[in-house]
Amino acid sequence: MKKITLLLLLLPVIVLANTTWGKTGHRVTGEIAEAHLTGKAKRALNDLLDGHSLAFVSTFADDIKADRAFSKYSAWHYVNYPLGTNYRDAEKSEYGDIVMAIEECTAKIRDKKNNREDRVFYLKMLIHLIGDLHQPMHASRAEDKGGNDIQVQWFGEGSNLHRVWDKNLIESYGMTYTELANELVEVSRTERKQIQAGTIYDWVDESHQICAKLYDSVEIGEKLGYRYSYDYNELLFEQLQKGGLRLAKVLNDLFA
Ligand code: ADE
Numbered sequence: 624m625k626k627i628t629l630l631l632l633l634l635p636v637i638v639l640a641n642t643t644w645g646k647t648g649h650r651v652t653g654e655i656a657e658a659h660l661t662g663k664a665k666r667a668l669n670d671l672l673d674g675h676s677l678a679f680v681s682t683f684a685d686d687i688k689a690d691r692a693f694s695k696y697s698a699w700h701y702v703n704y705p706l707g708t709n710y711r712d713a714e715k716s717e718y719g720d721i722v723m724a725i726e727e728c729t730a731k732i733r734d735k736k737n738n739r740e741d742r743v744f745y746l747k748m749l750i751h752l753i754g755d756l757h758q759p760m761h762a763s764r765a766e767d768k769g770g771n772d773i774q775v776q777w778f779g780e781g782s783n784l785h786r787v788w789d790k791n792l793i794e795s796y797g798m799t800y801t802e803l804a805n806e807l808v809e810v811s812r813t814e815r816k817q818i819q820a821g822t823i824y825d826w827v828d829e830s831h832q833i834c835a836k837l838y839d840s841v842e843i844g845e846k847l848g849y850r851y852s853y854d855y856n857e858l859l860f861e862q863l864q865k866g867g868l869r870l871a872k873v874l875n876d877l878f879a
């Protein structure tokens with residue numbers, strides 16, 4: 624194959640590679656949410672998702688990314704605003720962002736006048752986006768594209784701060800999504816209520832504050848490995864847990 628043809632074929636892969644919690648992160652979030660649904664939400668979801676699990680549909684929004692017809696949704700996976708500020712006060716992107724997207728999805732799903740196909744589409748997007756909202760580098764800053772431009776090494780291989788949080792860290796456990804979901808300790812009812820309190824606006828600012836700390840804790844070109852994995856194990860698991868419990872909350876409210 625000619626070099627140029629090969630390059631053209633690979634271009635979407637190169638450009639789209641670093642844009643989301645990897646599949647594992649999304650599936651863990653879906654799996655945790657599944658365990659915290661009300662009976663009513665379970666029935667509604669079972670109907671709309673044709674019996675598929677939340678874990679199964681959680682990666683849909685990434686699977687459609689390579690398709691140009693869906694390019695208008697690429698800005699939906701994240702939001703960037705200056706560190707140390709709040710989402711509410713931030714200048715909004717004309718292309719939309721993860722907060723606007725979540726609001727649009729819930730409105731579309733809630734309105735039963737919308738046809739089933741559309742409601743299912745927005746439901747799958749929503750399940751994915753609540754996951755992304757808890758990947759701290761998805762509530763980030765614009766200068767370095769949410770850490771995509773901060774090159775680091777991961778166990779001796781080239782990576783970047785964004786990718787470390789999308790997939791390197793979670794993949795370093797070598798565990799399946801069900802194994803990881805089982806590994807997260809069940810929280811008490813009081814803790815769960817605390818985690819599920821607040822709004823999308825609180826949750827995005829919380830991720831944004833964590834993101835600021837992650838920027839502070841690496842140097843450009845730093846060699847990351849076991850030490851980083853160990854130091855951030857608790858935070859990673861906490862984010863996955865929160866994502867799952869809050870996804871359950873959003874869905875329980877939506878189908879109450
Ligand atoms: N592209 C630009 N900023 C981004 C972010 N925060 N997350 C993912 N992709 C991005």
Ligand code: ZN
Nearest residue numbers: 642643700755
């Ligand atoms: Zn995503």
Ligand code: ZN
Nearest residue numbers: 642643644789
């Ligand atoms: Zn990402």
